[in-house]
Structures are given as structure tokens and as C-alpha cells.
Amino acid sequence: MEFSSKLLERAVNEMSQLPGIGKRTALRLVLHMLKQPKEQTTALAEALQTMRNDVKFCKSCHNISDVEVCEICANPNRDHTLVCVVEDIRDVMAIENTSSFKGLYHVLGGKISPMDGIGPHDLNINSLVNKVKEGKIKELIFALSSTMEGDTTNFYIFKQIQEFNVFTSTIARGISVGDELEYADEITLGRSIVNRVPFESSLKL
Amino acid sequence: MEFSSKLLERAVNEMSQLPGIGKRTALRLVLHMLKQPKEQTTALAEALQTMRNDVKFCKSCHNISDVEVCEICANPNRDHTLVCVVEDIRDVMAIENTSSFKGLYHVLGGKISPMDGIGPHDLNINSLVNKVKEGKIKELIFALSSTMEGDTTNFYIFKQIQEFNVFTSTIARGISVGDELEYADEITLGRSIVNRVPFESSLKL
Numbered sequence: 351m352e353f354s355s356k357l358l359e360r361a362v363n364e365m366s367q368l369p370g371i372g373k374r375t376a377l378r379l380v381l382h383m384l385k386q387p388k389e390q391t392t393a394l395a396e397a398l399q400t401m402r403n404d405v406k407f408c409k410s411c412h413n414i415s416d417v418e419v420c421e422i423c424a425n426p427n428r429d430h431t432l433v434c435v436v437e438d439i440r441d442v443m444a445i446e447n448t449s450s451f452k453g454l455y456h457v458l459g460g461k462i463s464p465m466d467g468i469g470p471h472d473l474n475i476n477s478l479v480n481k482v483k484e485g486k487i488k489e490l491i492f493a494l495s496s497t498m499e500g501d502t503t504n505f506y507i508f509k510q511i512q513e514f515n516v517f518t519s520t521i522a523r524g525i526s527v528g529d530e531l532e533y534a535d536e537i538t539l540g541r542s543i544v545n546r547v548p549f550e551s552s553l554k555l
Numbered sequence: 556m557e558f559s560s561k562l563l564e565r566a567v568n569e570m571s572q573l574p575g576i577g578k579r580t581a582l583r584l585v586l587h588m589l590k591q592p593k594e595q596t597t598a599l600a601e602a603l604q605t606m607r608n609d610v611k612f613c614k615s616c617h618n619i620s621d622v623e624v625c626e627i628c629a630n631p632n633r634d635h636t637l638v639c640v641v642e643d644i645r646d647v648m649a650i651e652n653t654s655s656f657k658g659l660y661h662v663l664g665g666k667i668s669p670m671d672g673i674g675p676h677d678l679n680i681n682s683l684v685n686k687v688k689e690g691k692i693k694e695l696i697f698a699l700s701s702t703m704e705g706d707t708t709n710f711y712i713f714k715q716i717q718e719f720n721v722f723t724s725t726i727a728r729g730i731s732v733g734d735e736l737e738y739a740d741e742i743t744l745g746r747s748i749v750n751r752v753p754f755e756s757s758l759k760l
Contacts, residue, residue, distance in 0.1 A: 352651060354626060354644065355619045361606035364599040368584050377645060379573050383607055384619075391607035394569040395600035401566035402588055402596035414560045414589075421559060439559065440582060446557060 351377075410481075412457040412474045414439050422446075422454060429453045431488040435478065435507065437461055437500070441493060453491075456481070461499035462506055470506055482511045492520040556582075615686075617662040617679045619644050627651075627659060634658045636693040640683065640712065642666055642705070646698060658696075661686070666704035667711055675711055687716045697725040 351373055353359035358380065365376035383391045407413065408420035415421070422428060422442075432453030436442055442455050458473045481487055490511070494500035508518060524542035525534050534542075556578055558564035563585065570581035588596045612618065613625035620626070627633065627647075637658030641647055647660050663678045686692055695716070699705035713723060729747035730739050739747075 352648060353619075354613075354647070355610055355621045357602075357606040357610050357621060358619050361602045364602040367595065367599070369587050370580075371584075375575075378575075380603070380606065381643065381645070382574050383603065384610065388607055390572065391603055394572070395604045397562075397566045397569040398585075398588065398596055399600045401562040401585065402593055405560055405562050405589065408559075414558075414563050416560045416562060438586065440586070442559070443557060 411455045412459060412477070413442055413455060427452075431486065432491070433478075433481070433487050433489070434491040434493050436493050437495065445493065453489075458494075458503065461494060461497075462503045463499045473503070475507060475510070478507065479510045482514050482516050485515065487516055489517045489519060492518065496523060616660050617664060617682070618647055618660060632657075636691060637696070638683075638686070638692050638694070639696040639698050641698050642700065650698065658694075663699075663708065666699060666702075667708045668704045678708070680712060680715070683712065684715045687719050687721050690720065692721055694722045694724060697723065701728060 351362075353362070361380045362373060362376045365371060365379055366373050368376075371379075383394075406415050406418065408415045408418070408423055410419055410423040413420045413422065417424075429452050433456050434445065434451060434453055435456050435458060436445070437458055437460060439457055442457060445451050445455075456474070456478050458475065458478075460468050460473050462468060462470055462473065482490065490507075492504045492507070494503055504520065511518070522545060523538060524545065525531060525538065531539065556567075558567070566585045567578060567581045570576060570584055571578050573581075576584075588599075611620050611623065613620045613623070613628055615624055615628040618625045618627065622629075634657050638661050639650065639656060639658055640661045640663060641650070642663055642665060644662055647662060650656050650660075661679070661683050663680065663683075665673050665678055667673060667675055667678065687695065695712075697709045697712070699708055709725065716723070727750060728743060729750065730736060730743065736744065
């Protein structure tokens with residue numbers, strides 16, 4: 351792609367560093383900015399830089415936060431003995447949206463994935479094990495995605511905390527609400543039968 | 556969507572102002588930036604701001620340029636009597652990539668589109684008409700997209716310059732090279748038959 355302006359080229363190149371944004375999309379976005387008022391680009395540039403420089407991670411759960419300890423960890427009304435282990439902050443947001451969880455979170459920051467060069471030491475696993483060691487946690491819920499990497503990570507953490515007195519659980523796998531049985535994959539359908547729940551308890555939700 | 560950090564929220568909101576980028580995509584992009592070195596976000600922010608503030612438009616053809624008159628308009632080896640009218644700078648880049656055009660361009664900056672509130676005066680039409688008035692242009696090639704808006708814009712310009720001594724043409728519409736006839740739409744197929752070319756001239760390309 352040949353550009354008639356070095357400034358434009360640099361902006362497009364920087365934009366296309368972002369995941370899922372190719373040169374064409376980057377060019378479309380940059381040309382859109384040129385049609386908008388200058389203030390809009392300034393606002394975007396400043397928001398990104400301030401965010402990158404000033405954002406903090408909660409020192410307890412590693413969730414993104416503006417303060418040292420995030421709102422969830424600082425909330426005395428939540429169950430501090432129940433911790434849900436998730437991959438990243440998007441999962442925290444997704445679970446918070448359901449309003450059905452009143453414990454705390456622990457954000458790992460990824461999954462163990464040798465293919466991508468991510469080992470246990472690149473993730474926030476040590477701080478989780480330490481929390482368990484302190485004995486304040488009664489139950490740990492694994493809420494990682496159900497992939498090879500997710501399962502590996504679950505198992506790694508499980509092995510690390512096995513010796514301590516903590517109950518571990520994993521979120522239920524089954525047929526999505528509203529899905530047709532015939533289109534479900536075999537493993538999910540199989541698990542949903544093995545892990546069936548009393549009909550009366552399903553009425554409560 | 557509830558965010559645990561105002562900084563993150565602001566960055567996501569600004570990002571999602573861009574066309575085709577929703578809140579979820581914006582969040583994905585912003586979280587990616589958090590995993591990369593700070594310098595990368597700084598570079599992106601600076602590139603966008605410099606581009607927005609310092610980029611110039613060629614005063615002759617309105618193409619994006621770092622100087623007052625763009626490289627194409629300043630090139631004495633190009634045919635200054637042949638002008639190709641395009642919608643935006645992406646079209647200039649696309650035509651330049653083919654290496655088959657040696658004239659100049661005129662970038663309108665859009666198409667007449669009452670639905671989007673874009674009238675003739677929002678586009679670089681006056682400067683084109685003035686160029687034609689000066690009598691230096693022999694041929695004007697319309698290379699707008701073949702939509703209602705494109706055709707309207709072509710016709711509007713044609714009416715404005717009709718009285719002057721200039722030959723107008725439009726790029727050929729036909730079956731794309733490599734396309735199957737049976738999948739072509741009727742209008743394109745019809746035009747490709749009406750505007751058929753001598754077989755020998757098709758051998759030259």
C-alpha cells in the first residue's frame with residue numbers, strides 16, 4: 351500500500367498493530383478521524399495514553415481499578431471466603447452482569463499456553479496460592495473457558511492448592527438456555543446429563 | 556457494560572466512537588494495549604494526533620499530502636490534461652496500484668447524498684469546475700462507485716461542466732476478471748455486452 355503522506359502512513363501503521371485491525375481497516379478508521387473535528391482525535395489519543403499510564407491493577411484480585419484495592423475486593427457485603435478464578439477482566443464484567451455472584455474474583459491474566467509461550471509464572475497464580483495458604487478462602491470456583499489451555503490451568507492450580515483446606519468447584523457445563531438439543535455437541539450434552547440437577551432447584555432461577 | 560475503572564471506561568468509550576468498532580471490540584483492543592509496552596500506546600496516540608493536526612490536503616487535487624502540492628500533481632511526467640474524479644483518497648491509492656493511469660486525480664471527498672446530509676457544497680466540486688473552466692483539462696474520467704449517490708454526483712458535475720470544452724468518460728463497468736458469468740448481476744452483464752470491446756484490444760492488457 352503506497353501512501354501519499356508519511357503522517358498518514360505512520361498513523362495507519364500504528365493502528366494496524368492492534369489485533370484484528372489490518373491496513374485497510376486502519377486506513378478506513380484514520381480517514382474517518384480526518385473527517386471528524388480535531389478534538390475527537392485528541393480526546394481519543396489522550397484517553398488511551400492516560401489509561402495506559404495511570405491504570406492500576408487491584409493488588410488483591412488483579413482486576414483493573416483506579417485505586418489500590420478494587421471496589422469488589424473492598425466491599426464488606428461480599429463473601430470474602432468465596433473466590434471465582436477467571437482469565438481476564440472481561441470475565442469479571444460478564445459474571446458481574448449476571449448479578450448472581452456475591453463473592454470475590456481472582457484475575458489470572460491469561461491461561462497456561464505453551465504454544466503461545468505463556469507459563470504459570472506469567473500468570474497471577476502465586477498470589478492466588480498465597481491467598482489460599484492464608485486459609486481465608488473456603489471455596490474456589492474455576493471459571494476458565496473449557497479449552498485445553500483452560501483445563502490445564504485449572505489442573506495446575508488445583509495441584510498447587512490441593513494440600514490446603516479449600517473446596518474447589520467449576521462452573522456448570524451444559525446446554526445453553528434457549529438452545530436446541532439436536533445442535534449441541536456430544537461432550538456438552540453428555541456432561542449435561544451426568545451433571546443433571548434436581549428439577550425443583552432449576553425452578554428457582 | 557460496567558467498568559471497574561473510569562480510565563478504562565473513557566478509553567473504551569473513545570475507541571468505540573470509531574466506525575465499525577463497538578464497545579466489546581473497543582474493550583478487546585484496549586485490554587490488548589494494556590498487555591503491550593507503554594511505548595506502543597504512546598506511539599499510537601502520538602501518530603494519530605500528529606496526523607490529525609499536521610496532515611495537509613493538496614491544494615490542487617485535494618489528495619492527502621505532506622506538502623502543499625502532492626507528488627502526483629507536481630510530477631511533470633504525468634498527463635496534466637487528463638483528470639480522474641474519485642470519491643476519496645483510498646480510490647487514488649487503488650488506481651495508483653494498478654499503474655495503468657498516468658493522469659492526475661481530483662478527490663471529491665465524498666458523494667452527493669441527501670440522506671446523509673451531504674450536498675454539492677460539502678464536496679470539492681467547485682475547484683474541479685474552476686479547473687475545467689481554465690481550459691487546461693482535455694478529459695475528465697468519472698471513477699465514482701456505481702451507486703445512486705455516485706451516479707447523482709457524476710450527473711451533477713457533468714451538468715456543471717457541460718458548457719465547457721471537455722471530454723467526459725466513465726470507467727468501464729463489466730464482469731470482473733476471473734468472475735463466472737452465471738453469478739454476475741443482470742445490469743453489469745447487460746452493460747458488459749452493450750459496451751463490448753474489440754477482442755484484439757483486450758489482448759493488450
